[in-house]
Amino acid sequence: MIQFLAIVLMVGAIVYFGYNVAENLARQGIASGFGFLTKPTGWDIGEALISHSSDEPYWKTLLVGFLNTLHVSAVSIFFITFLGVFIGACRLSKNLLVSELTSAFVEVFRNVPTILQVIFWSTMMRQLPHAREAVVFLDGIMFSNRGMNFPLVHPDPSVFWGGMSFAVGVVLFFLMMWLSERYRDKTGNPIPTLIPNVVVLILIPLGVWAALGAQFNLDMPKQARFGISGGGEISPEFVGIVAGLTLHYAAQAGEIVRSGIESVSQGQVEAARALGIRERRIFRKIILPQALRVIIPPMSTEYMSTIRNSSLAVAIGYPELFSLGSTAINQTGQAVEMVLIMLIVYLGTCLFVSVVMNFLNKLAAFR
Amino acid sequence: MLPFIKKLGPISPHVHWVQVNFFDSAWSSFLTILVLYLLYLIVPASIEWGVLNATWLADSGEACRDIAGACWAVIPAKYRVMFFGIYPYEEHWRPTLAMGITGLAWVMTCTRTFWKPKLLAVVWIVAIPSSLLLMWGGVFGLTFVQTSKWGGLPLTFFVFTSLMFLGMPLAVLFALGRQSKMPVIKSVCVFIIEVVRTIPIPMILFFAAVVLPLFLAPGVDVDQLFRVTFGLVLFFACFQAEVLRGGLQAIPRGQYEAADSLGLSYRSKMFKIILPQVFRTTIPSMMNGVIGGFKDTTIVIVVGLFDLFTATQAALADPEWRRYFTEGFIFVALIYFLFTYAMSKYSQLLEKRFSFGKRD
Numbered sequence: 149m150i151q152f153l154a155i156v157l158m159v160g161a162i163v164y165f166g167y168n169v170a171e172n173l174a175r176q177g178i179a180s181g182f183g184f185l186t187k188p189t190g191w192d193i194g195e196a197l198i199s200h201s202s203d204e205p206y207w208k209t210l211l212v213g214f215l216n217t218l219h220v221s222a223v224s225i226f227f228i229t230f231l232g233v234f235i236g237a238c239r240l241s242k243n244l245l246v247s248e249l250t251s252a253f254v255e256v257f258r259n260v261p262t263i264l265q266v267i268f269w270s271t272m273m274r275q276l277p278h279a280r281e282a283v284v285f286l287d288g289i290m291f292s293n294r295g296m297n298f299p300l301v302h303p304d305p306s307v308f309w310g311g312m313s314f315a316v317g318v319v320l321f322f323l324m325m326w327l328s329e330r331y332r333d334k335t336g337n338p339i340p341t342l343i344p345n346v347v348v349l350i351l352i353p354l355g356v357w358a359a360l361g362a363q364f365n366l367d368m369p370k371q372a373r374f375g376i377s378g379g380g381e382i383s384p385e386f387v388g389i390v391a392g393l394t395l396h397y398a399a400q401a402g403e404i405v406r407s408g409i410e411s412v413s414q415g416q417v418e419a420a421r422a423l424g425i426r427e428r429r430i431f432r433k434i435i436l437p438q439a440l441r442v443i444i445p446p447m448s449t450e451y452m453s454t455i456r457n458s459s460l461a462v463a464i465g466y467p468e469l470f471s472l473g474s475t476a477i478n479q480t481g482q483a484v485e486m487v488l489i490m491l492i493v494y495l496g497t498c499l500f501v502s503v504v505m506n507f508l509n510k511l512a513a514f515r
Numbered sequence: 516m517l518p519f520i521k522k523l524g525p526i527s528p529h530v531h532w533v534q535v536n537f538f539d540s541a542w543s544s545f546l547t548i549l550v551l552y553l554l555y556l557i558v559p560a561s562i563e564w565g566v567l568n569a570t571w572l573a574d575s576g577e578a579c580r581d582i583a584g585a586c587w588a589v590i591p592a593k594y595r596v597m598f599f600g601i602y603p604y605e606e607h608w609r610p611t612l613a614m615g616i617t618g619l620a621w622v623m624t625c626t627r628t629f630w631k632p633k634l635l636a637v638v639w640i641v642a643i644p645s646s647l648l649l650m651w652g653g654v655f656g657l658t659f660v661q662t663s664k665w666g667g668l669p670l671t672f673f674v675f676t677s678l679m680f681l682g683m684p685l686a687v688l689f690a691l692g693r694q695s696k697m698p699v700i701k702s703v704c705v706f707i708i709e710v711v712r713t714i715p716i717p718m719i720l721f722f723a724a725v726v727l728p729l730f731l732a733p734g735v736d737v738d739q740l741f742r743v744t745f746g747l748v749l750f751f752a753c754f755q756a757e758v759l760r761g762g763l764q765a766i767p768r769g770q771y772e773a774a775d776s777l778g779l780s781y782r783s784k785m786f787k788i789i790l791p792q793v794f795r796t797t798i799p800s801m802m803n804g805v806i807g808g809f810k811d812t813t814i815v816i817v818v819g820l821f822d823l824f825t826a827t828q829a830a831l832a833d834p835e836w837r838r839y840f841t842e843g844f845i846f847v848a849l850i851y852f853l854f855t856y857a858m859s860k861y862s863q864l865l866e867k868r869f870s871f872g873k874r875d
Contacts, residue, residue, distance in 0.1 A: 150697065150700070151697045151698075151699040151700060154699050154700055154703065155699055158703065164732075165730045168729070168730055168731055168732050168733075169729050169730055171732075171733060172728075172729045172733060173729070175733065241543075241546070242536075242539055242543060243536065243537060243539070243543045243546050243547060243550075244536035244537060245536075245537060245546070245547050245550050245551070246546050246547075246550060249550060255852075255856065256852065259806070259810075259851070259852045259855040259856055259859070260810075260848045260851055260852055260855075261810040261811070261813040261814075261824065261851055262810070263813050263814055263816060263824070264813060264824055264844070264847065264848055264851065267828065267844075268844045268848075271840055271844075272841070275837075275838070275840065452713075456713070456714070456715040456716070457715060457716075458715075459715035459716075459717045459718060460715075460717060460814070460817075462717055462817055463717075463816055463817060470715060470717055470718055470721075474721055474725075477721075477725065477726070478725075483725065483726040483729055484726070484729070487718075487722060487726055490718060491710070491713075491714060491718075494713055494714065494715060494718075495710075495713045498713050
C-alpha cells in the first residue's frame, strides 16, 4: 500500500516537473537537447591546459574545465596524502611539543570552513606586490600578484632521458623490494638489495644523463619590465584553491592516519618486540598493514570530497568544470542538459577514485 | 634518554617530565630545538604584528596606512556589515534579538537540565516563529524585510537551525527507507542518497538557486533563501543518512528480534529500541556531520546569499579597508572556529555522557 502510494507520488512528481520544465523552456524559447555543445562559446578562458580560444565550441570549453578540475584535484590529492601522513606522524610523536603544536594546527585548519581558506589564500596572492617587487625565495621562487613563478629544468635530451631512466629505476626498486620481501617471508633469508638498488636508482640514470651530454640548465624566472619572464608560472587562483583544499583536507587526513595507526592494538607491538623484531620492521610488517585497512576507506571518501570541493574554485574565478558549466548555463539557458553533464562527469570521476581505492583496499585486506 | 644525562644521577620529577617528553632521544631533542627555533621566528613577529604594533581604533583606513602592525580597526568600522549584511541599518536590533532567542534555545537544548521533551518542544515552538517574525516583520508595526535582505550571522543561524530541524528528520527517514524491506522505497532512497552525495555542494546550491525555478509551475515562486536552504538540507540529510545506516547495521540482530518477538509495531520498534541506540553509537560521526554542515553554510557565497562570511568579504571590498583583509579574515575565521570548536568539545562531552552500558 505504502509502496503503491510512493509510486503514484513519484510518477506524479516526474510528470509535474517534466511538464513545468517543458513549459518554462518553451516560454523562454530554449530548444532542449545537446545541440548547443557544438556551437561556439564566444568567451575565453583564463587558464587552460589545452589551447583554447573564444570561438571554440562548448564541448571543448567543458573539456578544458574538466581538465582543470582534474589538475587541481590531482595536485591537491598528492599534497594531501604526503602532508596527511606527515601530520599523522607528528601527532603520534613522543615529543610533546611536536604533537601538541600539530594538534593545534589540525584543529585550526579543519574547523575553519574550506571556502574561507580558499578565498583567503587567493586574496592573499592577489594582494601581493607587483611583479617588479615580487617576494623572492631562494633566488628562484617568486610570489607576486601574478601568482607563483619557479625555475624549470631546461628539457635537454640528457635531462629528459636521465629522468625517464630514473622513473624506470623507481619502478624496478619497488619491484625488487617486493620480490625480496616475498622471498624473505617464504624462506626467512633476506636477499641483499642494496647494490642493485644503487645501480638502478643512481648509476644508470647518471650514466644515461652523462652519456647524452650531461646538460643541466635551469630556466630561471626573471623580473622583466612588464611582469616576470622565464620559468614556470602558476596563477594566484590555482595557488589559492590548491592551498585551501590541501591545508583543510591534510588536517583531516592527518587525523585519519593517526587514528588508523592508533587502532593497531599495543599488544601486537609488544608481542613483536618480545620476539626481538626490530622497530622499523615492526612498523612495516605489523603496524602498517593493519593500519592501512583502517586508513584507506575514509581516505577515499576524503579524496572524493577533494574532487567535489575543487568546485569551490568558482568563488575565486578559477575556470574549473563547475565554474565554466555555470557560465554556460547563464549563456545558453540549457540548465537541465548542463546539470546532467556535470553530474555524470563528477559521478564518473568519483567512481574512478572509488574503484582505484577499493583495489588498494583489497591489496591491503587480510589474505 | 641520552647517556650523559643518565650519569647525572637521580633527578626531580619535573626535570624527568621535561626529559621524557622533550629530550627522550637525540632525534627528539633535535625536534624540540628545531620547533623552538621556528616558534622563535614566528611567535614574536606575530605578537609584534598583531598586538604591539597594531591599531585598534581608527576613523578611516587612511589612519592605518603608516603603521607596521595589524589594523584591527577594520572590525569596529565594519562589524555591522559583517554581522548583518544588507539588513536595514536601523533595524539591526531585530536580528540581534532573533539570534539571542535562537541562541538561547540552542543553549537550553544542549544543557542537560532542560532535557525534557515537552519543555524543549515549547521552547522551540516559541523560539522559531518569534525569531522568524522578528526577521521578517510586517506585523506589530515592524517594517517588512524581504529575505533577500537577510544576511550575516543571523542568516548563518537560520540556515544551520534549518539543517538541524529539517535535515535530521529527513536523514532518519532516508536511513530507515534504505533499510526498508519494500523494494520501491528502498531503491528510491538509495538513488537519492547516492546521487546527492556525489554532487558538489556548490552545484546543489546553484541548482536550487538557478535551475529549480524551471521545475516549478509558472507563477509558483519559492523564495531563493528557502530553495538554497533546502539544497543544503538535502545534502546534509543524505550524508547523515549514511552515518545512521552505519549505526543501524551495528545494532545486534538480537535487538530487532527481541522487539519483534514482543510484538512491537515497526514504529515503536524503531523509535523506542533501535534508533536511540543508533544515535548513541553514532554521536562522534553524527557531530562531525553537524560541524561539517555548519561549515558548509559558508558555501552559499556561490549563489550570492549574504551569510557571515560573504558579508565580511563584501565589507572588505571597500577600497578604504581592502588592504586589511587579513585582519577581517582572521576575525571571521575565529568566529567560525569558536562555534565549530565548541561543537566538537560538546560532542566529546555527549560521547562521555552516553558511554554507559557499553561493553569494552
